[in-house]
Amino acid sequence: MRKHYSLRYFTKLAMTGLWRNGVMSVASVAVLMSCLVVLGCFALLLVNINVNLENVAQLNQIVAFCEYDLDEETITNLEAQIADLDYVDSVTRVTKEEALQEMQEQSSEYAGLYEGITDENNPLSDSFEITYEGTDETQVYDLEAQLRSMEGIRKINSVYQVAKTLDNLKNGIMLVFLWFLIILFIVSIFVIINTIKLAVYSRRSEISVMRYVGATNWFITLPFILEGVLIGVFASLIGFGVETYIYNYVENMALSDLEMITILSYGKIALPLFFGFLVVGIITGIIGSVTSLRKYLKS
Amino acid sequence: MIDFKHVKKYYPNGTVALDGVDLHIDDGEFVFIVGHSGAGKTTMTKLLLREEAVSSGTLIVGSYNLSKIKNRDIPYYRRELGVVFQDFRLFPNKTVYENVAFAMQVVGTPRSMIKRRVPAILSTVNLADKIKCFPRELSGGEQQRVALARALANNPKIIVADEPTGNIDPKMSIEIMNLLMKINKLGKTVIVVTHEKNLVDYYKQRVVMLKDGQIIEDRVGGMFA
Numbered sequence: 001m002r003k004h005y006s007l008r009y010f011t012k013l014a015m016t017g018l019w020r021n022g023v024m025s026v027a028s029v030a031v032l033m034s035c036l037v038v039l040g041c042f043a044l045l046l047v048n049i050n051v052n053l054e055n056v057a058q059l060n061q062i063v064a065f066c067e068y069d070l071d072e073e074t075i076t077n078l079e080a081q082i083a084d085l086d087y088v089d090s091v092t093r094v095t096k097e098e099a100l101q102e103m104q105e106q107s108s109e110y111a112g113l114y115e116g117i118t119d120e121n122n123p124l125s126d127s128f129e130i131t132y133e134g135t136d137e138t139q140v141y142d143l144e145a146q147l148r149s150m151e152g153i154r155k156i157n158s159v160y161q162v163a164k165t166l167d168n169l170k171n172g173i174m175l176v177f178l179w180f181l182i183i184l185f186i187v188s189i190f191v192i193i194n195t196i197k198l199a200v201y202s203r204r205s206e207i208s209v210m211r212y213v214g215a216t217n218w219f220i221t222l223p224f225i226l227e228g229v230l231i232g233v234f235a236s237l238i239g240f241g242v243e244t245y246i247y248n249y250v251e252n253m254a255l256s257d258l259e260m261i262t263i264l265s266y267g268k269i270a271l272p273l274f275f276g277f278l279v280v281g282i283i284t285g286i287i288g289s290v291t292s293l294r295k296y297l298k299s
Numbered sequence: 300m301i302d303f304k305h306v307k308k309y310y311p312n313g314t315v316a317l318d319g320v321d322l323h324i325d326d327g328e329f330v331f332i333v334g335h336s337g338a339g340k341t342t343m344t345k346l347l348l349r350e351e352a353v354s355s356g357t358l359i360v361g362s363y364n365l366s367k368i369k370n371r372d373i374p375y376y377r378r379e380l381g382v383v384f385q386d387f388r389l390f391p392n393k394t395v396y397e398n399v400a401f402a403m404q405v406v407g408t409p410r411s412m413i414k415r416r417v418p419a420i421l422s423t424v425n426l427a428d429k430i431k432c433f434p435r436e437l438s439g440g441e442q443q444r445v446a447l448a449r450a451l452a453n454n455p456k457i458i459v460a461d462e463p464t465g466n467i468d469p470k471m472s473i474e475i476m477n478l479l480m481k482i483n484k485l486g487k488t489v490i491v492v493t494h495e496k497n498l499v500d501y502y503k504q505r506v507v508m509l510k511d512g513q514i515i516e517d518r519v520g521g522m523f524a
Contacts, residue, residue, distance in 0.1 A: 208388065211377070213377065213402040213452070
């Protein structure tokens, strides 16, 4: 005989189950949603750190600062020596006057700080902006070591080191978030298990009659699995809304206050994020339901 | 055909509920299973419904060997049975029609067939005029008749009634028993588990008496000793 089950029938049962256990259902959605928002923040943070890391790494730049009070001839010699070093692509000299001017321009709102500083009592030193070829770690460290050992060079700032620091920071953040996420997902699975158990309990007499008249396991359990799926769908939809708000807020803040940071436009990542939320939400919902229904699936 | 061959059932706490039961019931028979509390009646019912598995021996019902049945086949086996309980187990928020239709819905019967069959079954149990009532609007006997209609919904070959008159008054009990007799006359095997002496003695059918998990008497036209 052809079976006449409809998705509408099962969805109606699932919705009724969610409605009957309102408080637990809301709790499940809220916990799973928080989990997804944290997951989203984590993912977006990583994506943005990676973009910025790439930007920094692409600069391939080292800034070497000269000792104070070097004469013009020594500085010109230094420039020539640096240009002769292995892996160096270009050397641009930035005089201390240019550096002061640039600093004043960048911090125009704090003009008072620079009052009384003239070319005569300029506390800065001349520097060289050096770009190099390739990003091989040993080559960069080799070049940095050669620059440090040169007479007349006071210190060097390497964006390679900045990139390495950022990379380490990214790994640290990943580890912390990962643990946080694991705990949150476990909590949300437990809350979903309880919600489904309550739904099963409130329909226990119905289930017992279903079994006696020969309902198959999947017929009995499908509405509860759908309930888990619905929890996942609701949590991911609300979570996506919250994530959108948070990202736009951070994006606006970062764009207005931190111009040096590149923030990916939300339009580019919204779709993958939405589907990611939906998939993770639904899978978590299903894991929660199936775990609480194992007893029914077995017998 | 139902065949118990040296069936034993032990529970994990060490209780021996059935101790080497041999029983053969032919198609179309009417059998009372009687005995006092703890005799093994409930266990026998549970084995027949395949709520519990036999510990040893063989239990064959129709084409199913319940000693070896796979979990996935149990629902299909249960469709061969109709079950009636002492406490009716009706859904209070469903009408008489919906309660009976539910049993057909869960096994995937087409809606058109449900619409045709439910009123016919309700006529068999003399409840055609109560089709739109809710269980709370019915007497105990009427509720048990709805349960009987639900048991018949999927046209099973065997009806197992576990203390079907336990919750209703004597007059209604006769009515339910008469209905079970009528169903038996339609060709279905009927097994009534009960401890009500008067009913058993009145109907003079085959009586299987259990004591301490063993059959101590099996007699056609027997009495509740």
